[in-house]
Amino acid sequence: MSLVYAKNDWYAIAAADEMTLGQQRQTLLLGTPLTVTATDEGVVVRDDQGKTYPYQIKFDHVWTALGDAPRALFDIPEGDEPGRRCVPCGVVRVKCSPLRAVENFLDIAHFPFVHTDILGAEPHTEVEPYKVEIREEQDEVWATKVRFFQPKAAKSAGSGITTEYEYRVPAPTVAVLYKTCPPKPEAQDVIAIFVQPRGEEECDVWPWMALYDDESSFEELVQFQQEIFLQDRSILENQLPHRLPLDPKMEIPTRADMTSVAYRRWLKKRGALYGAMTEVA
Amino acid sequence: MSFTLYNWVLSGNCYKVRLLASLLDVAYETVAVDFHPGQQHKSEAMLALNPAGTLPVLVAGDLVLTETPAMLAWIAATFDPSGRWWPTNDARAMAEVMEWLAFSSALTATSGEARLKAVLDRPIDLPKALAGAERCFRQLEQHLVERRFGGGVWLVGDHPTIADIACFPYVALSPDGGLEHDAFPAIREWLYAIRGLPGFKTMPGIHELHELREGEAVHG
Ligand SMILES: [Fe+2]
Numbered sequence: 001m002s003l004v005y006a007k008n009d010w011y012a013i014a015a016a017d018e019m020t021l022g023q024q025r026q027t028l029l030l031g032t033p034l035t036v037t038a039t040d041e042g043v044v045v046r047d048d049q050g051k052t053y054p055y056q057i058k059f060d061h062v063w064t065a066l067g068d069a070p071r072a073l074f075d076i077p078e079g080d081e082p083g084r085r086c087v088p089c090g091v092v093r094v095k096c097s098p099l100r101a102v103e104n105f106l107d108i109a110h111f112p113f114v115h116t117d118i119l120g121a122e123p124h125t126e127v128e129p130y131k132v133e134i135r136e137e138q139d140e141v142w143a144t145k146v147r148f149f150q151p152k153a154a155k156s157a158g159s160g161i162t163t164e165y166e167y168r169v170p171a172p173t174v175a176v177l178y179k180t181c182p183p184k185p186e187a188q189d190v191i192a193i194f195v196q197p198r199g200e201e202e203c204d205v206w207p208w209m210a211l212y213d214d215e216s217s218f219e220e221l222v223q224f225q226q227e228i229f230l231q232d233r234s235i236l237e238n239q240l241p242h243r244l245p246l247d248p249k250m251e252i253p254t255r256a257d258m259t260s261v262a263y264r265r266w267l268k269k270r271g272a273l274y275g276a277m278t279e280v281a
Numbered sequence: 282m283s284f285t286l287y288n289w290v291l292s293g294n295c296y297k298v299r300l301l302a303s304l305l306d307v308a309y310e311t312v313a314v315d316f317h318p319g320q321q322h323k324s325e326a327m328l329a330l331n332p333a334g335t336l337p338v339l340v341a342g343d344l345v346l347t348e349t350p351a352m353l354a355w356i357a358a359t360f361d362p363s364g365r366w367w368p369t370n371d372a373r374a375m376a377e378v379m380e381w382l383a384f385s386s387a388l389t390a391t392s393g394e395a396r397l398k399a400v401l402d403r404p405i406d407l408p409k410a411l412a413g414a415e416r417c418f419r420q421l422e423q424h425l426v427e428r429r430f431g432g433g434v435w436l437v438g439d440h441p442t443i444a445d446i447a448c449f450p451y452v453a454l455s456p457d458g459g460l461e462h463d464a465f466p467a468i469r470e471w472l473y474a475i476r477g478l479p480g481f482k483t484m485p486g487i488h489e490l491h492e493l494r495e496g497e498a499v500h501g
Contacts, residue, residue: 218315234456
């Protein structure tokens with residue numbers, strides 16, 4: 001049942017700029033081996049039985065859905081704003097539930113401990129109260145007014161600033177964050193992870209950014225994000241249980257984890273249970 | 282005298298240079314090279330600098346170094362007046378350090394490759410790489426156990442050397458590729474000792490001593 005639900009979401013399965021004519025990528029999505037081929041008529045996504053699947057190119061990635069009635073792919077309108085630099089950061093494999101990868105991305109409390117001296121620093125470990133809501137109209141989880149002191153919030157940040165964050169979960173395996181843009185305070189940088197579930201306990205993660213930053217080189221921007229994501233990777237792989245527990249009895253969230261609580265409830269309500277545990281094993 | 286490091290932040294070999302420079306308190310410039318996903322180390326400009334197409338590359342004036350052990354030796358010889366990190370005035374110690382520098386290449390070819398497969402899905406035979414890494418680890422464990430019997434902490438002599446720095450990253454990072462340290466207690470002690478050095482610098486996948494929460498989930 002959870003697989004049927006998951007099949008009707010769209011997933012990033014390749015970087016668009018790597019899909020040049022004749023290029024092919026073998027991958028795995030929801031346990032289904034896929035071949036992605038760039039032909040002169042566009043991209044072809046095919047499984048081992050020869051069945052083809054729809055695709056679309058959004059946010060610098062190739063997206064596909066395996067189900068017969070896919071839900072609409074969400075939008076990130078900032079990606080089309082002139083002046084922003086869109087930075088796909090490559091793919092990183094992690095042995096963890098796709099839902100764990102999203103939840104970790106939403107968790108602010110770990111910044112000072114895991115991203116020490118970049119996204120957080122001791123003694124600034126306090127997360128001020130913020131607002132979490134499920135926006136019924138869009139059917140998305142949002143956390144807003146999240147404020148946090150950061151020594152180096154972005155590649156473009158010269159020194160420590162208090163950063164304001166907004167988090168958004170537009171689909172079960174996608175998390176988007178909006179944060180104060182150091183060189184352009186009236187705007188927000190956008191950083192997202194598109195999680196491709198290979199199985200319930202393994203995923204390929206595609207970080208992507210849409211930033212205002214004219215100073216840093218593309219290579220520096222990619223590495224800034226890769227450094228942060230790889231700091232999370234070893235922690236993600238060591239989390240137990242491997243699947244995300246959705247029964248409130250299984251893990252007691254701390255006060256700073258309100259977003260996580262809302263995310264878990266939202267998954268449960270939708271039946272988005274691929275990569276989740278619903279009862280004590 | 283300073284230098285420029287052509288660097289990829291997630292490379293264990295680039296980290297060896299960053300780590301030694303930090304331990305010796307040497308300032309330097311970096312140029313970010315997009316190893317992944319851009320494959321920029323194989324670009325024309327990088328191949329002109331280093332025909333082998335590997336990272337890191339160290340440039341100091343007209344000196345261009347492409348082999349990590351050579352970079353470590355040059356940095357130590359240039360910036361460590363005590364001569365302890367690269368003990369060239371002690372024939373035996375120098376030769377032993379060179380043994381371990383060669384061994385560090387075997388670590389890159391096994392543990393380092395396993396990590397590239399596990400993290401970036403590079404076309405690598407993972408079981409073979411892990412088996413090779415385990416053989417290397419057993420050899421290293423045996424050596425460190427013998428060293429401890431004699432009161433030694435480091436790979437060679439009574440002071441850390443470039444041998445420790447050359448071997449450290451792909452041992453410390455092996456859990457990224459799926460090889461845990463649990464079965465190697467002497468290796469674990471040695472990793473702790475290196476992390477405790479003044480001026481120690483981390484990289485993603487290697488945590489600072491005070492934030493170690495090994496075997497314990499941080500989130501959730
Ligand atoms: Fe994180």
